[in-house]
Amino acid sequence: MKPKTLQSLSRWLGILSILLAIPLWYLVVQISGLPKFILPSPVDVWTRFLKALQDGSLLYHAGITLVEILLGLVAGVSFATIVGYAVAKSRPLEIALSPYLVASQAIPIVAIAPLLVIWLGDGILSKLVICALIVFFPVLVNTVVGVRAVPPALYDLMRSLRATRWQILFKLELPASLPVLLGGLRIGATLSVIGAIVGELVDAEQGLGFLLQLGDFQYDTSMVFVAVFMLIALALSLYGVVTLLEKKFLKWQK
Amino acid sequence: MTIKPILSVKNLSVTFPDNNGGLDALGELSFEIRPREFICFLGPSGSGKTTLLRALAGLVQPSTGSVNFMYHHHEPKIGMVFQQSNLMPWRTVMENIQLSMELDGAGEVKAQNKAREMVKLMGLKGFENSFPRDLSGGMAQRVAIARALIHDPDLLLLDEPFASLDALTRERMWTELSNIWQEKKKTVVMVTHSINESLFLADRVMVLTKRPGRIKMDVEVDLPRPRPDDIRYTSHFGKLAKKLRAAIE
Ligand SMILES: Nc1ncnc2c1ncn2[C@@H]1O[C@H](COP(=O)(O)OP(=O)(O)OP(=O)(O)O)[C@@H](O)[C@H]1O
Numbered sequence: 001m002k003p004k005t006l007q008s009l010s011r012w013l014g015i016l017s018i019l020l021a022i023p024l025w026y027l028v029v030q031i032s033g034l035p036k037f038i039l040p041s042p043v044d045v046w047t048r049f050l051k052a053l054q055d056g057s058l059l060y061h062a063g064i065t066l067v068e069i070l071l072g073l074v075a076g077v078s079f080a081t082i083v084g085y086a087v088a089k090s091r092p093l094e095i096a097l098s099p100y101l102v103a104s105q106a107i108p109i110v111a112i113a114p115l116l117v118i119w120l121g122d123g124i125l126s127k128l129v130i131c132a133l134i135v136f137f138p139v140l141v142n143t144v145v146g147v148r149a150v151p152p153a154l155y156d157l158m159r160s161l162r163a164t165r166w167q168i169l170f171k172l173e174l175p176a177s178l179p180v181l182l183g184g185l186r187i188g189a190t191l192s193v194i195g196a197i198v199g200e201l202v203d204a205e206q207g208l209g210f211l212l213q214l215g216d217f218q219y220d221t222s223m224v225f226v227a228v229f230m231l232i233a234l235a236l237s238l239y240g241v242v243t244l245l246e247k248k249f250l251k252w253q254k
Numbered sequence: 255m256t257i258k259p260i261l262s263v264k265n266l267s268v269t270f271p272d273n274n275g276g277l278d279a280l281g282e283l284s285f286e287i288r289p290r291e292f293i294c295f296l297g298p299s300g301s302g303k304t305t306l307l308r309a310l311a312g313l314v315q316p317s318t319g320s321v322n323f324m325y326h327h328h329e330p331k332i333g334m335v336f337q338q339s340n341l342m343p344w345r346t347v348m349e350n351i352q353l354s355m356e357l358d359g360a361g362e363v364k365a366q367n368k369a370r371e372m373v374k375l376m377g378l379k380g381f382e383n384s385f386p387r388d389l390s391g392g393m394a395q396r397v398a399i400a401r402a403l404i405h406d407p408d409l410l411l412l413d414e415p416f417a418s419l420d421a422l423t424r425e426r427m428w429t430e431l432s433n434i435w436q437e438k439k440k441t442v443v444m445v446t447h448s449i450n451e452s453l454f455l456a457d458r459v460m461v462l463t464k465r466p467g468r469i470k471m472d473v474e475v476d477l478p479r480p481r482p483d484d485i486r487y488t489s490h491f492g493k494l495a496k497k498l499r500a501a502i503e
């Protein structure tokens with residue numbers, strides 16, 4: 001079989017397995033007879049989804065969460081890339097910063113999320129910061145790895161052509177480390193969704209985490225499901241965007 | 255007749271730091287290069303040939319001595335071909351060739367026209383938009399040569415540029431390089447392992463000793479130009495080759 005057909009076949013198989021899960025879920029609900037507030041059926045969830053869509057609440061809260069995720073991601077990635085570049089280039093800086101970096105990695109974000117909410121309020125800002133923090137470390141590590149992996153011989157080439165610092169940055173270091181940088185972004189994108197939700201679950205007046213908790217308090221379990229699926233959709237879309245970026249910028253890799 | 259040199263190397267030595275007192279790659283060598291001269295360096299592996307080229311290109315600092323260019327107005331432009339082709343894998347053939355013009359801030363149209371010229375000269379037609387991963391070793395090396403030539407460098411530094419080519423292509427490249435050199439009148443310093451190659455191309459061949467490299471022999475190649483393929487069967491060629499072979503440890 002040609003690899004192309006194999007690829008599309010495996011994609012269809014994936015979709016098929018998801019489609020099969022829905023009747024299975026329906027069956028489990030029917031057979032077990034569990035009440036709706038414990039395990040709603042797919043039909044319940046779908047109906048709740050349409051309702052939340054119509055009254056605008058779903059898109060509103062999803063929009064808030066998306067804004068938190070994107071701003072947090074941009075802040076975390078920018079900061080991590082700049083610090084990562086500096087660390088990769090300067091051994092003393094690496095030594096000076098590494099205790100903080102290791103410590104920041106050892107503190108579970110869930111444990112300091114309440115603190116951040118106390119300090120920064122229950123609005124978007126605290127969630128954005130939590131997102132940025134959770135994204136920071138993996139992106140930083142990837143930046144350091146990526147910049148250190150630039151072939152020394154290519155530095156020689158650039159220097160033999162008397163390239164400036166900026167030319168070396170933009171025409172060598174950036175493109176050479178782009179595959180690893182995008183790998184970091186991929187991890188960061190997934191983590192930032194978690195960051196936003198952790199923040200919202202601590203305390204929030206809006207966002208999908210708020211919606212989720214509201215559903216929980218009101219025994220509106222269908223709403224909880226809708227929120228969870230919406231989160232999955234957000235995470236997958238972000239993942240998809242990174243994949244598109246890789247397709248566009250890494251054509252040269254196979 | 256004495257022509258003023260454009261490059262003079264005095265007591266150059268390069269020592270790399272290591273765990274026991276430093277590794278001497280080059281030991282105190284001195285020579286001068288006249289404008290438009292084609293120089294070949296021969297020498298056993300590890301004798302510091304690559305290090306010498308890197309020192310000429312300003313990529314390693316001399317531990318003692320100096321490398322001086324006799325230019326009054328500008329820093330010499332350098333074109334360097336490395337032992338491995340050293341292309342940027344994310345750039346196409348055209349983009350790789352254009353690199354130095356891009357760094358010099360030349361306009362895109364100008365750079366592209368120049369690059370197309372080089373593509374033709376190096377026999378790379380049809381591969382303009384290929385990425386390095388799709389090139390054979392020999393083609394990649396030709397791209398590297400094109401890249402080194404495109405910005406009309408004052409000094410061309412070649413580190414075993416043809417080592418990865420098959421015998422036929424290599425000999426074709428000798429002719430090409432010889433033509434380019436005669437046409438553009440560049441100063442060329444080339445490192446090679448091949449005595450034949452050095453005798454086909456060079457005005458002067460210098461042989462380095464084992465590490466730390468010093469100049470063991472400095473031979474003028476007084477063969478007439480152009481040098482046809484069968485020049486290797488002449489007795490003078492044979493005599494020079496024998497002399498060089500004896501000098502290489
Ligand atoms: N950056 C470096 N750091 C430490 N040692 C080095 C470095 N570059 C070269 N050397 C050492 O210097 C010596 C000379 O190396 P060089 O590459 O100049 O030799 P070469 O004549 O080009 O050899 P070859 O013919 O195999 O290419 C070698 O022993 C090498 O290990």
Ligand SMILES: [Mg+2]
Nearest residue numbers: 303304337413
């Ligand atoms: Mg070498």
